[in-house]
Amino acid sequence: MIQELFIIDGADAIRITICIVMLVVASIMDVRKREISDKVWVSALIAGGLVSIVLMPTHLQYDELLVRYLLSISLTAPLAYIAYIKGLFGGADAKALIVISILVPSYEMHYSIHGIPALTVLTNASLLTLANVLHNVFRNLTAILKGKDIFKGFDEPLYKKMLAFMMGYVARPKGYLFALEEVRDGKRMFNLAPKADSEFVEQSDEIWVTQALPFIIYITIGFVLMLLVGDLIAYAINLTLLTK
Structure with a gap:
């Protein structure tokens, strides 16, 4: 499991904070203007990239880091793009998920099915709708x-x-x-x-x-729930099993 590779450190905490700020700013912009500037995504990527370079984790090998990023991005980006071209959500929503997949490629969730944070955010957001x-x-x-x-x-x-x-x-x-x-x-x-x-x-x-509430708001809430709970589907399954 990807989360087994994950030990939260200063860099991870800062990147998570960057994602939260990015999503809150994007949500406010979408509600007020119904348009999100690409500067939001670019700024988050630059800030997250600098944090990764300056605070490179020493407890992970480079091949482990590569696995984390490749799995997160390769699984999230195509799905987000397909959902966008099918009109299921907007381009900004797809960009938000891709940025999350880059900045938070793994996270030790309490409840998880696949261990990919960005995909968990997507399923959480979809369930909230x-x-x-x-x-x-x-x-x-x-x-x-x-x-x-x-x-x-x-x-x-x-x-x-x-x-x-x-x-x-x-x-x-x-x-x-x-x-x-x-x-x-x-x-x-x-x-x-x-x-x-x-x-x-x-x-x-x-x-x-x-x-027509902006989907980015659901993504923002889904991200916070991912941090606090994990995958809502996995959580529901766990509750069901406990009640039997």
Whole structure:
């Protein structure tokens, strides 16, 4: 396991701090401007690189360091790039994960499946977004119980309605929301795959929308959880086994 190679030292602690500062700054920029300057990533890489050079760990052999970096970067970078080109998240999110894979290639997590911090951050962040599903289902159930026809005007198959039920809700959009529907040939149709770089929608009429909270915020929280707990999936599995 990679974490067996890891003994936290001053350099590791500083690089972790650099990542936290980087993610917080990026989150603030994304919320305020919906754009993150590449200077954030470059600055973090330069600072982390200088720390690595000045405080080179003596307890690890160079071949061990190489294994750490190669595994972390080679597994994280392609996955982040594929997710970006598929529109699952933005380019800034991919860059954040790649920088994390470089600055924190390993970490002794309390609970871990594969031992790659950057991938753990990604899975943690993805799990956190599931809270939106619970929120959407609750809102839609509440609307139905109040007698509202949330699918009025839609001639869509049941599976699309079920997906929309979990992915979004009906509201007068304002703020960090993406439209979950569009008009085609005069008919209302669901658009269940809004791109990460889609425009926020604001209008007075009620439409189907989905939360557009910047994914970098989930990455930031996922990073902190990785430090404190580790992999949330591994943690959940451990809890399940303990209860049996």
